[in-house]
Each structure stands twice: as structure tokens, then as C-alpha cells.
Amino acid sequence: MFLNTTAAKKLFKKAFNEYGLRISRMSEMLYVAGTGWETEMIHDMAPYKLKAAIVELCGRIPEENEQFLATKDGLQEELCTGDLLYDRYLSAKRILSETPVIIDRKYHMYKLFQHRGDSDFTLVDMEKLSLIDIREVDMENGEGIPSGPCSETDHWRSPVFWHSAFGTLCLHPAEGETELDDEILNALKAINFEGGNR
Numbered sequence: 001m002f003l004n005t006t007a008a009k010k011l012f013k014k015a016f017n018e019y020g021l022r023i024s025r026m027s028e029m030l031y032v033a034g035t036g037w038e039t040e041m042i043h044d045m046a047p048y049k050l051k052a053a054i055v056e057l058c059g060r061i062p063e064e065n066e067q068f069l070a071t072k073d074g075l076q077e078e079l080c081t082g083d084l085l086y087d088r089y090l091s092a093k094r095i096l097s098e099t100p101v102i103i104d105r106k107y108h109m110y111k112l113f114q115h116r117g118d119s120d121f122t123l124v125d126m127e128k129l130s131l132i133d134i135r136e137v138d139m140e141n142g143e144g145i146p147s148g149p150c151s152e153t154d155h156w157r158s159p160v161f162w163h164s165a166f167g168t169l170c171l172h173p174a175e176g177e178t179e180l181d182d183e184i185l186n187a188l189k190a191i192n193f194e195g196g197n198r
Helices: 005-017 048-058 085-090 183-188
Strands: 021-026 029-034 036-043 066-071 074-078 095-104 108-115 121-125 147-149 160-162 167-173
Touching: 005 021, 005 048, 021 048, 029 048, 029 085, 036 085, 048 066, 085 108, 085 160, 085 167, 121 183, 160 183
Parallel strands: none
Antiparallel strands: 021 029, 021 066, 029 036, 036 167, 066 074, 095 108, 095 147, 108 121, 147 160, 160 167
């Protein structure tokens, strides 16, 4: 799948040590999530290194139709909702343009994604964005280049999705300290990052 193994393992461990790493198996899909990110992949096609990272932190991979929150205190069983990330991706019809603009906010860096509908922006943490690695696409088994970025609404808080034949990645936008100065934002809105000025 198109996930960078090193970045994924880092985020898995960070989630495990902070608020918990949520993992479940629904039908053929393996779901893994932390604060601000979610990913879902076909269990049998999931890279061995990612599964090994889960086992290293949690002791095991969930059984089918099982979900748990893994923390330093152990595994907390949760009700498996049966909702698939793929179904949410299917309703993400708004296409975003990735811009070359990066916002540096002291401890984090954020990439700007422009909504094509109204030229507003969604900010995504660069650490989470580093999960995407086209070099990891499994062309030999027919995965294909992932589609995206796209979102369910034109609102800046709407999660951003990428999807391939093997799985889906959802990154939640940054909030709080990432609010841009209105003057800067208005200047950036005047640029159509898909191609030229508006």
C-alpha cells in the first residue's frame, strides 16, 4: 500500500504512547487510527512491516469483527461499528489541489490544500502527510497510484482522503494554532493553485 513504513511506525508508536492506537478488522479490512489520522487496508495485502509494527506494540492483530484501543496500559476492547473508511471516501466528491505553500508554526509544519470550489484552504500536518509514499505502491499486484486528495465538503475542517485499490488514508485537518492571518489568507485565495490567478 502507498504508506511510508517508517512514518507509519512512528505515528503508530506516538498514538500508542499518547491517546491510544485504535485497531480493528472488519470483513477483509484492517483499520488503524491515531489522533488526526486513519487508514484502512486490505488485511491480506497489508505490508508485513506494518503488521509487525502493530504486533510489536499490541501483541497481536485483531480477529475479524474485533476492535480495540491499544495503550501502554493494555488493550481495551471496543464495539466494532462496522463502518468502513472506504464508504466515507466514496462521499468525498470535493477535489483539492495540493499547493506548494507550507506554514511553519513553531513545533509543526502544515501543507496547504486548496478547495477548488471556493478557493478556501485546509491545512494538513506535514508529519501525517509523510504517511503518503508513492514509492510504496504495489504495482506488481495491481494497486495503482492513489486518487486524491479529496474531501466530503468544502469546509476547511473536512477530512482529506486518498484511496487506492488496496486501501484508504484519511488525514484530519489541523486546528487551533494554524489559523492564518486574514490578510495572508485573502492573498493566497487570489491564487488558483490548479493553474494561475483567479
